[in-house]
Amino acid sequence: MNTSTLLLTGVLATGLAGFANAAEILVSSDITTSTTWTKNNTYNLTTQVYVTNGATLTIEPGTLIQSDTTVNGGGSLAVTRGSQIIAVGTREEPIVFTSKADNLNSWILQANTWGNLTIMGSAYISACPAGSGAAGNQSGFLATNVATMEGLTAQFPGDPRVLYGGGNDDDDSGALSYVSFRYGGRVIGLANELNGLSLGGIGRNTDVSFVEVMNNVDDGIEIWGGTMNLKNFVVFNVGDDSLDCDQGWRGKAQFGLIVQGASVNAAQGSGVGDNAIEIDGAERFDWVPVTRTRLSNITVVGQPENGGGDHGLALRDGAGVQLTSSILMELGDDSVRDDVQDGDACGGGWGVGNTFQTLWNTPASNFTAPFYTAQCATERVSQITKSIGFSNNQDSTLWSTVDALVPGNGNIINAANSPIRSLTYGPIQTLGGLPVRIVQKIDPRAANDAVGVAGNVCPNDGFFVPTNYIGAFNTQQNWALGWTAADKFGFFEKIPATVTSIVGVPANPDVLATVSGSPTIGTNWSVAINHTTFFPISILDGLFVTVTATNFPLPGLGTIIANAIAETPFISLSGAPAPFVLPIPNKANLVGLGFHAQGYSVDLSFTVGLTNALAFTVGN
Numbered sequence: 001m002n003t004s005t006l007l008l009t010g011v012l013a014t015g016l017a018g019f020a021n022a023a024e025i026l027v028s029s030d031i032t033t034s035t036t037w038t039k040n041n042t043y044n045l046t047t048q049v050y051v052t053n054g055a056t057l058t059i060e061p062g063t064l065i066q067s068d069t070t071v072n073g074g075g076s077l078a079v080t081r082g083s084q085i086i087a088v089g090t091r092e093e094p095i096v097f098t099s100k101a102d103n104l105n106s107w108i109l110q111a112n113t114w115g116n117l118t119i120m121g122s123a124y125i126s127a128c129p130a131g132s133g134a135a136g137n138q139s140g141f142l143a144t145n146v147a148t149m150e151g152l153t154a155q156f157p158g159d160p161r162v163l164y165g166g167g168n169d170d171d172d173s174g175a176l177s178y179v180s181f182r183y184g185g186r187v188i189g190l191a192n193e194l195n196g197l198s199l200g201g202i203g204r205n206t207d208v209s210f211v212e213v214m215n216n217v218d219d220g221i222e223i224w225g226g227t228m229n230l231k232n233f234v235v236f237n238v239g240d241d242s243l244d245c246d247q248g249w250r251g252k253a254q255f256g257l258i259v260q261g262a263s264v265n266a267a268q269g270s271g272v273g274d275n276a277i278e279i280d281g282a283e284r285f286d287w288v289p290v291t292r293t294r295l296s297n298i299t300v301v302g303q304p305e306n307g308g309g310d311h312g313l314a315l316r317d318g319a320g321v322q323l324t325s326s327i328l329m330e331l332g333d334d335s336v337r338d339d340v341q342d343g344d345a346c347g348g349g350w351g352v353g354n355t356f357q358t359l360w361n362t363p364a365s366n367f368t369a370p371f372y373t374a375q376c377a378t379e380r381v382s383q384i385t386k387s388i389g390f391s392n393n394q395d396s397t398l399w400s401t402v403d404a405l406v407p408g409n410g411n412i413i414n415a416a417n418s419p420i421r422s423l424t425y426g427p428i429q430t431l432g433g434l435p436v437r438i439v440q441k442i443d444p445r446a447a448n449d450a451v452g453v454a455g456n457v458c459p460n461d462g463f464f465v466p467t468n469y470i471g472a473f474n475t476q477q478n479w480a481l482g483w484t485a486a487d488k489f490g491f492f493e494k495i496p497a498t499v500t501s502i503v504g505v506p507a508n509p510d511v512l513a514t515v516s517g518s519p520t521i522g523t524n525w526s527v528a529i530n531h532t533t534f535f536p537i538s539i540l541d542g543l544f545v546t547v548t549a550t551n552f553p554l555p556g557l558g559t560i561i562a563n564a565i566a567e568t569p570f571i572s573l574s575g576a577p578a579p580f581v582l583p584i585p586n587k588a589n590l591v592g593l594g595f596h597a598q599g600y601s602v603d604l605s606f607t608v609g610l611t612n613a614l615a616f617t618v619g620n
Helices: 003-021 355-360
Strands: 023-027 035-037 041-045 048-051 056-059 064-067 076-079 084-088 095-099 117-120 174-182 187-189 197-200 207-214 221-224 229-236 243-246 252-259 277-279 292-301 313-316 320-324 327-329 336-340 383-385 388-390 420-425 429-431 434-436 439-446 501-503 514-516 525-528 544-550 559-563 580-583 594-598 613-619
Touching: 197 207, 221 229, 243 252, 252 439, 277 292, 292 420, 292 439, 313 320
Parallel strands: 023 041, 035 056, 041 064, 048 076, 056 084, 064 095, 076 117, 084 174, 095 174, 117 197, 174 207, 197 221, 207 229, 221 243, 229 252, 243 277, 252 292, 277 313, 292 320, 292 327, 313 336, 320 383, 327 388
Antiparallel strands: 420 439, 429 434, 501 514, 525 613, 544 580, 544 613, 559 594
16 A cells, blocks of 8 residues: 555544544632643633733644533633733634533533633723713712622622722733633523623734634623724523623624524523623713724624524614624514613612713714723714614614614614525524524625625724625635534535636646636536646635546545645545535645645555545535
């Protein structure tokens, strides 16, 4: 047998083993000195663990944190004020937080099998029992306003490990990137549950991007106060709100996919999803800071059954949100909702009359430096622009309250065609006493009215990326492929495409053709192979290849190698030829893809000839 085939098989075995070969490390005590977790180990959180004492926890790309479900209800991790977490994965090697109930390969209806990741910073918040001050009176900001983080329990009076808030809006609590949080949200008590990712009083120097929450029992991502920014996030099938903000969040977010559903068979808010985006202002309407945020390129896919889902965008307590270049679709209740207040009044009043609408009508320029910098100053503090509503059960009158019906704002409230490529729901099931349909397949890339609409890059401070589409994805690339549970568990639809051009035949006989251009939906192309052949292909992120090999004279002796810039996967073909799918790694700078195809015929003198043919389809 050819030696290269033997080596290839060994590489494949190593790649498939992945997390399974890692040694288990039990983590049962606080991390008080700077520590690194490496991908050759699996880390089992056996209790509530704090990163404290100014320590930094660094987690290598490809590391699995997988807790037992039977010990203390599953472990949990919290980063205290003054400490940091540096968890920076890659598309090829994401960092995964989950429990041992997760088989890592397929989706199941479950949550509450471990805790979560909580990060606490020192930025301004407006929580009970904070001091008061009229909204907009910047002198009312109190650096002494701190609060106990939801889901954490003090071990003694004044336990500093559970507190968040302060007076440093430039706080740096570390970095998260390419991190997936799955099946979490341990229930501590009534109305005291852990969110998938809890962020309290986090400052603007903390980096949070490419994060995913799958199947949490409570909210997906919750932000309390602070100034942190969020980019490229995915929230699937959580049991309460997908994105929840409170206590004066003054940050920005761009590129978010929210898919409403259910995490467990329990009541709405503890198993069946509630609001997709819930924005609260402060714990009292007249306290500061008050939430002033700008959200751009968000795609919300709701529950279409009336009663089985809740609102798309819910505004409370004088919160201000500028929603732009976004999609609100398939919502069973109001797509935009005035929820007035959240009930956490701290003993104070709520104002009278149209207090909230009056605040919404305020020019954003009234809330500017030094404390309010996230919004576009030329708009109102609450306004919807260049956004699409599609197939929503109820059209709230609040669309007009936030200027969504003004022609110049470019909204389409009732689009005739879907603004994403495809969406398939499963059958109606009764969960938590409500009708729910779980999304089975989705291709969230822009389509129809969502294509060719230039976004408003405002404020132009380097955070917002210019786009020419509405929603979280352009027409070609799905940035959530390769690193998310949503992709691993098969939720994303991948549509075959073809390459539009073949450029020349190089002089090197081993290189038959160079393929370039943007893929579009179409047909296959194939070539005959007379020698070891290398095809460099210019591609976009998120492509895959379906390969069919034919005419191997001796089954079991053929090898096809797919090698994307010296990376796996490698495939060793044996038995009768059959089509198989090769995922292409989602690298930000992937510029080519190499295919080597070899078929062996062996004679008595052990010479090797190549007599096979190969056909493949490029798709995205």
